[in-house]
Amino acid sequence: MDEFNAYVETNAERFIEELKGFCRQPSIAAQGIGLEEMAELVRARMEKLGVDVRLMPLEGGPPIVYGELGEGRRTLLIYNHYDVQPPDPLDEWVSEPFDPQVREGTLYARGVADNKGDLLARLQAVESYQTTMGKLPLKLKWIIEGEEEVGSPHLPAFAAEHAELLSADGCIWEAGGKDMKERPTITLGLKGIMYLELRAHGASSDLHSSLATIVPNPAWRLVWALNTLKDENDNILVDGLLEHVVEPTQAEMEMLAAIPFEGDMMLANFGIPRFIRGLTGIEALKKHLYEPTCTICGFKTGYIEQGTKTVLPRTAMVKLDFRLVPDLEPEMILDLLRKHLDRRGFTDIEVVTGHGEHPAKSPPDAPVVKAAIAAAEAVYDQSPVIVPLMAGSGPMYPLTQAFGTPAFSTGVGHARSGAHAPNESIQLDDYYQGIRFIGELIRRFGTV
Numbered sequence: 001m002d003e004f005n006a007y008v009e010t011n012a013e014r015f016i017e018e019l020k021g022f023c024r025q026p027s028i029a030a031q032g033i034g035l036e037e038m039a040e041l042v043r044a045r046m047e048k049l050g051v052d053v054r055l056m057p058l059e060g061g062p063p064i065v066y067g068e069l070g071e072g073r074r075t076l077l078i079y080n081h082y083d084v085q086p087p088d089p090l091d092e093w094v095s096e097p098f099d100p101q102v103r104e105g106t107l108y109a110r111g112v113a114d115n116k117g118d119l120l121a122r123l124q125a126v127e128s129y130q131t132t133m134g135k136l137p138l139k140l141k142w143i144i145e146g147e148e149e150v151g152s153p154h155l156p157a158f159a160a161e162h163a164e165l166l167s168a169d170g171c172i173w174e175a176g177g178k179d180m181k182e183r184p185t186i187t188l189g190l191k192g193i194m195y196l197e198l199r200a201h202g203a204s205s206d207l208h209s210s211l212a213t214i215v216p217n218p219a220w221r222l223v224w225a226l227n228t229l230k231d232e233n234d235n236i237l238v239d240g241l242l243e244h245v246v247e248p249t250q251a252e253m254e255m256l257a258a259i260p261f262e263g264d265m266m267l268a269n270f271g272i273p274r275f276i277r278g279l280t281g282i283e284a285l286k287k288h289l290y291e292p293t294c295t296i297c298g299f300k301t302g303y304i305e306q307g308t309k310t311v312l313p314r315t316a317m318v319k320l321d322f323r324l325v326p327d328l329e330p331e332m333i334l335d336l337l338r339k340h341l342d343r344r345g346f347t348d349i350e351v352v353t354g355h356g357e358h359p360a361k362s363p364p365d366a367p368v369v370k371a372a373i374a375a376a377e378a379v380y381d382q383s384p385v386i387v388p389l390m391a392g393s394g395p396m397y398p399l400t401q402a403f404g405t406p407a408f409s410t411g412v413g414h415a416r417s418g419a420h421a422p423n424e425s426i427q428l429d430d431y432y433q434g435i436r437f438i439g440e441l442i443r444r445f446g447t448v
């Protein structure tokens, strides 16, 4: 790979200029800004590589950029997204979010870590490979969407409809990077999510609170229902839910033991004295990654403005999210929750379905994961930290595990990249290493 690495070094400046060009184009999914333009930039860049690339329109959403390149025994699917989060709050940016600037070896711009850096590093790795090593030893497939930051609403249906485009022997997911100790990480899965609302209804209008003697209060009703969902020790009490939770294997516990968990730093950052159940170290990490959650995200009822208003509310509503570990599924949560409430006489509590995503997890001995670990060892001169499951969620399942494709995630970010936050950044050295990692991955997965 010497020539490959030399090519990356020679072209380092141009690669960064290209990345700045990508970051200059706003592409904000939440506001529908610049998405078509960004999709076209990506398409054009891929065409320059010789990728058989096309924009696939979505009804009611920005197009998916789909591409194929190369031939070989194996196929690697690459997932990225070209949309970014809104840049707010603007006054907290040191330089403008869509005017990329390098300061002390770090490139600042909205979307540079999430996810344009990874998107482009992978394309530049292919350019470097083809120029210095010749033909690709495998087939690459790209699926690049423009709605990841708003929950990929059209992706599951697209995946189900175009299964043949997604067939692959392995997938590299969108992002990731170095941890707090500058160690490369490889992530093997994500939690799923079920977002929903519970609504309780009372009288047909808000009433004078003196009527609370004889008129039911939907706010209390909702509190009583909520009280059956979780106990004070953070155990989820929804009937049958925990039966579907898979405990970590011995091998996974060994992976957990190798993950640095900065408990004290987190406590200080969050301004709390202790974690739930007083957990520390690997026990806290195990709960964080392997337990589902049932979280009250918002509660709305009655009068909450300044001063006094004695009112008996007409309605009460709570927004809940459940983060799902294997083998929980979003539809299962809705079903279990409905039955749980009905069994306790809460048939009047309405369950309103929101966004749902399946959890996704890949085996650590999958060939694509092994190739990734070997590639990381070659590039970073150290073993990567393997994270079996991330606490967050994403649309990995419908694109990969639903078809039996193992997937992993890593990227050019670092622990303080600030995705979604002001002054989002990547370190230039991480970027060049990220390009080299993709080169190694292509060579190893294609030839081993």
Ligand SMILES: [Zn+2]
Residues within 6 Å of the ligand: 085, 114, 149, 419, 420
């Ligand atoms: Zn994001």
